[in-house]
Amino acid sequence: MRNPVLIELTRGALVESLHAGAIAVVRADGEVVASVGDMASPIFPRSAIKLLQALPFLESGAVDRFGFGAAQIALACGSHAGARPHVTGVTAMLARTALSAAALACGAHEPTDAATARQMVRVGASPSPLHHNCSGKHAAMLATAVHLAEPTEGYWRPEHPVQQRIRQALEDMTGCTLGPDALGIDGCSVPNWAMPLAGLARAFARLATGEGLAPERADTCRRVREACWAHPDLVAGQGHLVTLIMQHLPGQVLVKSGAEGVYCGAFADQGLGFALKIDDGAKRASEAAVVQLISCLHPAAQHLGPDPRLSNWRGLPVGEMRAGEALTSMLQRLR
């Protein structure tokens, strides 16, 4: 069974391109409130689970030991844009654990913050691992290893205790078993386990509400979501969709993007977690779909997403980006 079309792009009177995918909206007890497509087969959540990967960073005691607060937790949860606040923030995290950028195993890529990227080209600067969108998560992983007197060398390998604790937290939160068959290597070299959308959505419902969790885990979840709402600019970057949504709906909507068309998040006040994946991995479609989903319950979010009016290089209107029939029906059931 193929997933249905969630997003269509028109040109003139015809649909030019389309994006299939699946969405699950689930309560903390696992009750499925709405869904479209396959929510049972495993998908790689990529960076959309950084808020869950951050749990052992707090629960190990590393956050308190190094005097970290909401800003550092937000950086640990973020796919940041590589702008100055992100780079200086991660540098400071590393310094507080007596490490430097040399310890980061994430690799390097150009900042996604366009102004920073252009400025670096202007001055002939090369991106460092600090600019990698995952450097905050890696600094948190390193801090956890330092705090627990574990080797920092190889902290990114699946068998390292840092990664094993994260795997355990993911299993606890999603209710899924994560065996070697589900293991993939992420863009930043740490393990990424494939999980069904239903499990991811359930984990985010728990993260957003604390329901069904032990008191310590529930408190950790509260700190994680409050950090993201306090510093949405550190979870992504200025003008990035994740940042815009949490800036506009703090305390109400939690949201995090992942590569290859993934979003996870929660409607905290409704006690609903959600997870979505676009089959082909297109960012334009995952952004459009998550904005359709969020604005279904928070109509003001509609204007935060990509412009549904498609125009060309001279600004002439050429078509529109819109929800497909399957997504429209799912949203009607959710409303």
Place this chain on the structure above:
Amino acid sequence: MRNPVLIELTRGALVESLHAGAIAVVRADGEVVASVGDMASPIFPRSAIKLLQALPFLESGAVDRFGFGAAQIALACGSHAGARPHVTGVTAMLARTALSAAALACGAHEPTDAATARQMVRVGASPSPLHHNCSGKHAAMLATAVHLAEPTEGYWRPEHPVQQRIRQALEDMTGCTLGPDALGIDGCSVPNWAMPLAGLARAFARLATGEGLAPERADTCRRVREACWAHPDLVAGQGHLVTLIMQHLPGQVLVKSGAEGVYCGAFADQGLGFALKIDDGAKRASEAAVVQLISCLHPAAQHLGPDPRLSNWRGLPVGEMRAGEALTSMLQRLR
């Protein structure tokens, strides 16, 4: 009926993302030699038909009138990278018709040639319409209007004789009727008519062989394909897939990309035209699919495409990009 999966991207042991689409391989007489997916419904070919859009540029007499040769025909057929040879070439074409960049209606975007784009950022230069990948096609349209004493103002509008001649040439070559229902506005503001892949593939079989065409049209087609093979660097740019393929297989394979996952082309020596469209518009998938298709008959082309081994920001192998089952079976039938 949805199109089948043509390209899959794996991570670990699982398929992470997939791209559906359709391909038609057709002879000049319309005989379908191989196909996968829907080759009968209209798709927007976008820039993949620039070789066909160039026909009236030659047949009007504009090419000869202004002393243009293979280089200018290749620029007219190209989606160029905005590097120096492209910009100076288009500037010279405009100058020979007593026009300037101000006449171009294509809009502006950054060069796709990475070195040129970075150099422009370094010196603080903004892209002009000359950098637009379609500026050669627009210069050819303007030259045709000037030669025929038609207004250059509005040369991009569907009702302008320049565009009407192109529509007629497209109908002649594809055997399709292009009515107002099929009309879309392209990224560069000229009309783009939706056509079935079977018609596009047939047009490219005719273009590559001259079969079934009046002598004058057959001669024009010969000049167009010879120009592309003589100057593949002007049809795209250094390192671009279209350029690489025609540099390696001149006289054998004609190929042109279009936005939103389209390729058209021909195996000239086999008398076969082809056309493909990835449903979601992804370039990575259209490139992988066209290389799979071309290397089916020309195995040496295999290494020209995107690396099928997927690696992450630190260079670690994470998965592979491969043909889906439907594409593999189609290629077996073609072999």
